[in-house]
Amino acid sequence: MSDPIPAEPAPAAPRAEPADLDLLRSDLTAADYTLDGVRAVIGDVAAGALEREEAWPARRATADLHTPAAVLLRLFQLGEDVARADLDGALAGLGTAGAERLGLVTTAGAGGGDAVRARCDLTPHAFVDAAGEAQWWIASDRSELARRGAIGEDHVLGVGGASRTLAQITVRDPRERVLDVGTGCGIQALHAAQHARAVVGTDVDPRALAFARFNAGLAGADLDLREGSMLDPVRGETFDLVVSNPPFVITPRGPGGQVGDFTYRDGGQVGDDVVRSLVTTVGQVLAPGGVAQLLGNWEHRRGEAWRERVGEWLAEAGLDGWVVQREVQDPAEYAELWLRDGGLTPDRDRARYEAAYGAWLDDLASRDVEGVGFGFVTLRRPAGAGAEVSPWRRVEEITGTVAQPLGGAIAGVLRAVDLLRDLTPEALLERRWQVAPDVSDERFFTPGEASPRVMLLRAGGGFGRTVRAETGLAAFVGACDGELTGAQIVAALGALLEVDATALAAELEPQLRGLVTDGLLLPAP
Known part of the structure; x- marks a missing residue:
């Protein structure tokens, strides 16, 4: 291939051009660029490693392959340059020129041997939720694996473990209007479009909304995407279902910038105030019978029972409320998790790593935090319930294995609560x-x-x-x-x-x- 393409920082999100998206969808299907198709190319061992974000076995398996699925895998997930002729073969209808029009790739030239580099990640996503099975392709910023380096603070995240969890716990009975707060690349909104008449997604980041718009077009979904913080773009409206994977990470505030203010995970508030604020205010946009489901972190503070503290949030919300804590990490574990998530490791920059680590420990210690809980919250405005009805509330810890998807089980609990209430x-x-x-x-x-x-x-x-x-x-x-x-x-x-x-x-x-x-x-x- 030709000389390497110069690095491009923070590229623009891909463009949602309907005609080109139709061609792309057809080409990806024909190439069998799916989870099963990729596994067939690289084998179970390499596929398992790739799921753990270890790329080397997949790189070895595809080094001499020029099949469409192998070319697309190397380009979009492994972060490798491919030859223009190979990409033209993999995207037989759209071609490299069309991929460049969409903003998916950048090229070194028009020759068949010239290098092509991905400007974003484009990954097949298959799932089973309470509504059934489906498959999409999800575009997002290139992962740390593909970039082979730390991600930027304006990073638009793809489909991760947290987003899969939220998709699986969400109730999936038919809904008129659904709101996805902090939609990011749009994955929760796409799930909602499977069982709702109208879906609104909000995000403070215009690049995230552009990715969501692209993903919606590629999936053939109609989403109403609005820029703004949390619930601000939908004030005065009501929804039958609200879902949110909010920027809940408890992040040190203060000078220095050692930690990094990653838009997708940092809501800009102190401690767990982002989650507390959403829990206590989301009822403002819930219609009677409406359900809100969100992920979150909450602090375990010395001398204060976490169940009582989080229970106070439910009391302030004034709704039916159910908190399930799935995991607890001590302050050091928590800091290490999110340092790795941001690509900050001691082998890359030990001085900055240690400064950020210390900032995290100091921040948590300043509020006497002994641990951080992770789990999910379900809220519901009872349909037709008068002021005399006492809200149903449960705060519990379930750390064992559960049978995903849980959306149907959660819906069943809410139905039982309604039945027993009367x-x-x-x-x-x-x-x-x-x-x-x-x-x-x-x-x-x-x-x-x-x-x-x-x-x-x-x-x-x-x-x-x-x-x-x-x-x-x-x-x-x-x-x-x-x-x-x-x-x-x-x-x-x-x-x-x-x-x-x-x-x-x-x-x-x-x-x-x-x-x-x-x-x-x-x-x-």
Whole structure:
């Protein structure tokens, strides 16, 4: 190939030209530039390494390959220059000239052997969420892997672990209007477009919106994209679903700039105020029955229970609220995570690395932070609920394995909360219930004993809840086949166990509410 192309800092986002996007979509499909297609080219080992952001096995596997999928992989994901003739073959309809018109590549010349370099990342993305399966190609700024160096502070992030998590936990029943706050490259908005009539995405970064516009055009989605901070562009409007992977990273504030103010992760506020502010204000744009789901970090401060602190945010929001903490990191772990994320490592710039590391530890220590929690928040404005209705709230930690996608399980909990809200204790027992199909009854015996020492009800899906059951509860659930009412079961158990049925009903009622809320018991049809 010709001489290398000079580096270009912070290139403009690609352009969303409809005719060229149609050609690009057709070419990428024909090239089998998909996750499965790439895996077929480089093999399982190299594909697994690539998922861990290790490029060397994929570079080895494609070094002498000129097939369309291999050329596109080397160009857009591995950060390698390719020959113009190879790219013309890989994009048979659009060609290198069309890719250059879209702003995807820059070239060293018009000859077949001249070098072509990607100006952005273009990665296949396949997923399964609560709405089903789909596949897109997502453009974003070139990753650290492709750049072979640190990313810039105006970096537009592609699809990462956090965005995949949010997509999987989002409820996917049909919605009229959806809002994606801090849309970035537009991935959450694209998911929402699968099940909503209208989708609005907001972002403070115009480059991010340009990437989102390109990705929407390539996916054939119609998005309303607006520039502005958080909820500012939609004041006075309401939505049935709000999703957000906000810039929640707790970042040191102050002079020096050692840490870097990365637009995609730093909301410019102190501590966890970005998440607190969104939790407490998102209700302003929620329609009755509307749900908001967001990811976030929150500080664990010395002498203050984190559940109480985050619970105060829910109380201020005045909505149904559910916080699930999935992980906790100590201050050093947290600093190391986000230093690596920004490409700042001791082997590249030890002095700056140590200064930034110290700034992070000092910032967290200034607020007596002992750890940082990561998880997700679900909020909901009850439909038709009057002022007399008490919001449902739950703040919990679930660190074990869960069955993704969780969107359906979360939607089921919200439906159960609505059902139980209107049921008195008497009405609860007048209903007929049935055990969810994924629930197992596990019993543990001490050798030689006839009766079980421990009885567990375990859900196989969703959050994998496990409930320890005493004799009365286990017997009640065992009789829930959808034929008898709860009251009939309690009366029969009272006679069988020789206990007062009224007292047994009072004992079981709160436990049954818990089982219904968590989906272990379902209303019989």
